[in-house]
Amino acid sequence: DTSPGPNYEMGYLVTPAVDLRESDHFALHFEHYYLQYSSESALIEYSLDNGATWDVFQVIDAANDWTEEIIDLSVFSGLDGESNIQFAFHFSTYTEIGGWAIDNVSITNGPAPFV
Numbered sequence: 001d002t003s004p005g006p007n008y009e010m011g012y013l014v015t016p017a018v019d020l021r022e023s024d025h026f027a028l029h030f031e032h033y034y035l036q037y038s039s040e041s042a043l044i045e046y047s048l049d050n051g052a053t054w055d056v057f058q059v060i061d062a063a064n065d066w067t068e069e070i071i072d073l074s075v076f077s078g079l080d081g082e083s084n085i086q087f088a089f090h091f092s093t094y095t096e097i098g099g100w101a102i103d104n105v106s107i108t109n110g111p112a113p114f115v
Helices: none
Strands: 009-014 026-035 041-047 055-059 063-072 086-093 099-109
Touching: 026 041, 086 099
Parallel strands: none
Antiparallel strands: 009 086, 026 063, 026 099, 041 055, 041 086
C-alpha cells in the first residue's frame, strides 16, 4: 500500500507552459489565503517536461488574510532561460480543517520588487 493515509488529500493548480526567454526578469504574482495546520504544506513547484515530473521551487508560509505574493523567476529567465516551463501550486494535508485559496495568478515580464 503506497497511500500516505486515509485522510491524506492533495491538489494542484497548474499554469499553462510559458516561455521565459524574452527577458531576464519574470515574476509570478498571485494572491492567497492559507490556513496552515501542522500536517499541511503549500508549495510552488515547476516542471520542465510538460508535467511528467515536478520540483519544489518555493515553500509558502501561512497567510491568515488575503496576501499578495511576488516570486522572482529570474533563475528561469533570460536568453538561456526556459522555453517550456510550467508552475504548480501544490497543497497537501492530513486534516479537513485548513486550506489554500489562490486568486489572480499572473506571470509578468519585469523585475520583482524588493520586499
